Amino acid sequence: MSVRLDLKSKLGLDVFKEDSKPHIKIKPGLESDPRLKKAVLVCPAGLYKLNDKGEIALSTDGCLECGTCRLACGPEVLDWNYPSGGAGIQFRFG
Numbered sequence: 001m002s003v004r005l006d007l008k009s010k011l012g013l014d015v016f017k018e019d020s021k022p023h024i025k026i027k028p029g030l031e032s033d034p035r036l037k038k039a040v041l042v043c044p045a046g047l048y049k050l051n052d053k054g055e056i057a058l059s060t061d062g063c064l065e066c067g068t069c070r071l072a073c074g075p076e077v078l079d080w081n082y083p084s085g086g087a088g089i090q091f092r093f094g
């Protein structure tokens with residue numbers, strides 16, 4: 001018998017160890033840059049949110065380290081790095 005899990009349930013199986021500082025940052029003053037709206041659409045973990053002021057906010061807790069936001073938005077608007085050693089995601093069950 002196979003069990004089907006939705007995306008949220010699958011992501012809930014992974015383990016995240018928080019880093020001492022966010023490993024991805026929106027460059028200062030660019031929170032309203034239109035290029036960031038792509039990240040809201042493409043981040044598979046849904047970590048980019050558009051707020052009432054039209055600014056994009058990012059929480060890296062739960063980041064899959066896939067790099068999709070970096071490719072979509074570009075290094076001009078995102079300071080993207082991997083977490084420091086021992087921090088970040090541990091994938092479980094594939």
Ligand code: SF4
Pocket residue numbers: 024042043044045046047062063064065066067068069070
């Ligand atoms: S690296 Fe992937 S999971 Fe992490 S914030 Fe970017 S798109 Fe989302």
